[in-house]
Amino acid sequence: MHAKADTHELVILSLIAEEPIYGYALAKRAAARSEGLVTLTPAALYPLLARLEADKLVSTSWEAVKADPADEAAKGRRRKWYRLTAKGRKRLDQRAKAARLFAKTIEAFLPAEGA
Amino acid sequence: MSQPTPKPQPPNTLRIHEQGESPRSPEDQIDAWLDVLVRLLDLPADEREGLRDELAAHLHERVRDLTLADPNTAPHTDPVTRAIAELGDQAELARALRAAHQSPRRRRNLMLAGLIGTSAAALLISTAALVQSSNAPRTPSAVAVAAVAADTDEPGVLEMPITGTYEKARVSEVLRDVAAQVGRDVRFSRNLSEHLSMVLEPGGEPVHKKVTAALKNVPLEDAVARLADAMRYDEGILQVRDRGDHLFFGYRSELDEMEAFLMTHDLAPLFDRGLTASEVRTVITEFVEFDQWNVNGGTFAIAIVRDKALVQAPPRMQAGVEETIATLEASFARDGDDPRSRALDLEHIIPPEGSIVSSQLITSLDVILAQVAEAFPEAPTPGVTADYDKNIVMVYGNLHQRTLVREIIQHGPEGRATSVFPR
Numbered sequence: 183m184h185a186k187a188d189t190h191e192l193v194i195l196s197l198i199a200e201e202p203i204y205g206y207a208l209a210k211r212a213a214a215r216s217e218g219l220v221t222l223t224p225a226a227l228y229p230l231l232a233r234l235e236a237d238k239l240v241s242t243s244w245e246a247v248k249a250d251p252a253d254e255a256a257k258g259r260r261r262k263w264y265r266l267t268a269k270g271r272k273r274l275d276q277r278a279k280a281a282r283l284f285a286k287t288i289e290a291f292l293p294a295e296g297a
Numbered sequence: 298m299s300q301p302t303p304k305p306q307p308p309n310t311l312r313i314h315e316q317g318e319s320p321r322s323p324e325d326q327i328d329a330w331l332d333v334l335v336r337l338l339d340l341p342a343d344e345r346e347g348l349r350d351e352l353a354a355h356l357h358e359r360v361r362d363l364t365l366a367d368p369n370t371a372p373h374t375d376p377v378t379r380a381i382a383e384l385g386d387q388a389e390l391a392r393a394l395r396a397a398h399q400s401p402r403r404r405r406n407l408m409l410a411g412l413i414g415t416s417a418a419a420l421l422i423s424t425a426a427l428v429q430s431s432n433a434p435r436t437p438s439a440v441a442v443a444a445v446a447a448d449t450d451e452p453g454v455l456e457m458p459i460t461g462t463y464e465k466a467r468v469s470e471v472l473r474d475v476a477a478q479v480g481r482d483v484r485f486s487r488n489l490s491e492h493l494s495m496v497l498e499p500g501g502e503p504v505h506k507k508v509t510a511a512l513k514n515v516p517l518e519d520a521v522a523r524l525a526d527a528m529r530y531d532e533g534i535l536q537v538r539d540r541g542d543h544l545f546f547g548y549r550s551e552l553d554e555m556e557a558f559l560m561t562h563d564l565a566p567l568f569d570r571g572l573t574a575s576e577v578r579t580v581i582t583e584f585v586e587f588d589q590w591n592v593n594g595g596t597f598a599i600a601i602v603r604d605k606a607l608v609q610a611p612p613r614m615q616a617g618v619e620e621t622i623a624t625l626e627a628s629f630a631r632d633g634d635d636p637r638s639r640a641l642d643l644e645h646i647i648p649p650e651g652s653i654v655s656s657q658l659i660t661s662l663d664v665i666l667a668q669v670a671e672a673f674p675e676a677p678t679p680g681v682t683a684d685y686d687k688n689i690v691m692v693y694g695n696l697h698q699r700t701l702v703r704e705i706i707q708h709g710p711e712g713r714a715t716s717v718f719p720r
Contacts, residue, residue: 206355224355225385225393228348232397247354262351 190230192281193220195266195274198240204261205231231264239270323377327356330381336495337391340398348394356380392529454479454539458514468506468528469493475520476544486547489535521546550596553589553611557597560615565604566626574601580625581606583643584693585617628677628695644699646690646706665705669698 679694
């Protein structure tokens with residue numbers, strides 16, 4: 183699997199593991215947590231979420247959007263919430279282990295700062 | 298007073314409005330964009346609606362955030378236009394979403410293709426050897442498969458060379474040209490026809506799919522595959538059949554349904570070797586195009602009645618069933634062997650704690666295969682593949698082969714013990 187896709191999967195599973203979340207909030211939280219270094223564009227995020235769901239790594243539910251009663255257009259809108267499954271937890275653990283191993287390996291080759 | 302010069306629109310955003318038209322509301326703009334996307338999805342209705350609702354929620358929330366953003370720092374772009382532009386090109390997004398929804402099946406297919414591919418090669422050798430040694434007549438069903446294959450493939454036409462250079466040419470016209478080069482008329486299935494000339498808005502002009510490709514003496518079937526590649530289509534989108542006076546183009550799923558037929562396969566030799574109906578059905582529905590069977594959410598069916606398997610499926614799958622039965626038969630055939638040691642089976646091998654089935658393993662799969670083939674030169678070549686998502690290696694072979702692969706996975710191939718699986 184592509185390294186970037188691996189990273190995105192780790193980021194997404196990790197955030198979903200913290201608490202149920204929906205797509206847009208997930209993208210914002212990833213950007214905020216990484217201080218803008220991780221950008222989950224909608225074109226990357228939603229296909230990946232669809233794949234995680236298809237692979238049963240996350241479960242989903244729908245929630246009607248609470249909107250201003252005066253906002254007619256908002257009626258009937260709904261949000262899709264994602265929760266981590268046991269299978270997803272296992273995958274997250276694997277990804278985290280691999281990421282730590284990778285970081286540890288690279289760390290061994292990095293020159294000291296300012297060297 | 299002169300009219301302001303309209304700004305050019307980014308290519309992947311909606312045309313908001315032109316002179317003489319009423320500006321559309323943000324709601325309408327988002328709906329129109331989603332309408333087009335949903336038309337491109339080619340997924341079941343409930344999945345399309347789910348994606349539409351999810352993206353609609355995203356767009357509305359994004360528009361709200363952009364609208365509320367500090368006007369001194371926000372780019373001078375209409376929030377709706379910007380939110381839509383962030384979603385990218387509709388066709389690209391639709392393709393990614395389609396692939397994501399199909400990915401478990403497709404990944405599994407790729408894996409099984411690898412397994413079936415290697416075992417099929419072994420099957421050809423072992424079946425040929427069996428036929429030669431026993432001088433046994435071919436089973437009627439096997440003959441039927443060969444006959445069907447001959448009827449549908451007509452390699453003479455589908456292998457004829459095609460030459461052409463196409464620059465943003467309509468796909469339908471390119472396919473007509475391809476057919477004309479082999480002296481055939483052309484017909485399209487309804488779904489493909491709609492896909493190639495899609496009407497995006499009621500009463501609107503059709504948008505024709507276009508392709509850029511250069512072909513030089515490419516066999517017809519490969520030429521069609523290359524055109525599909527050039528359009529970034531999955532292999533199931535564009536398939537061709539020779540129908541005598543015309544070439545028929547369609548989705549593979551449509552062609553499969555049109556070509557499906559009922560066929561019986563003789564299982565008596567397998568039952569004689571101790572296999573059960575349940576085991577046979579499991580092997581077939583796992584290893585012959587997993588996702589196509591109705592038990593796995595597909596269309597085609599298998600029922601085992603007494604010592605026969607009744608299979609309703611297209612010719613390609615019937616041939617796969619026949620090959621699988623023959624593979625099983627061959628793997629249990631030898632006298633004097635312990636049948637359990639020759640039975641082919643699929644085994645999932647989990648690498649040692651802390652090891653990763655990574656892309657580094659890709660190169661070593663060949664090493665593993667070579668080592669196993671060398672150790673058991675008379676046995677059918679095993680299938681070995683890896684599922685990097687699940688962090689497992691899968692091997693399809695007999696007991697001895699599976700044991701050896703397991704040892705290699707645990708300890709690394711000879712001479713490469715520490716380099717293949719990082720710890």
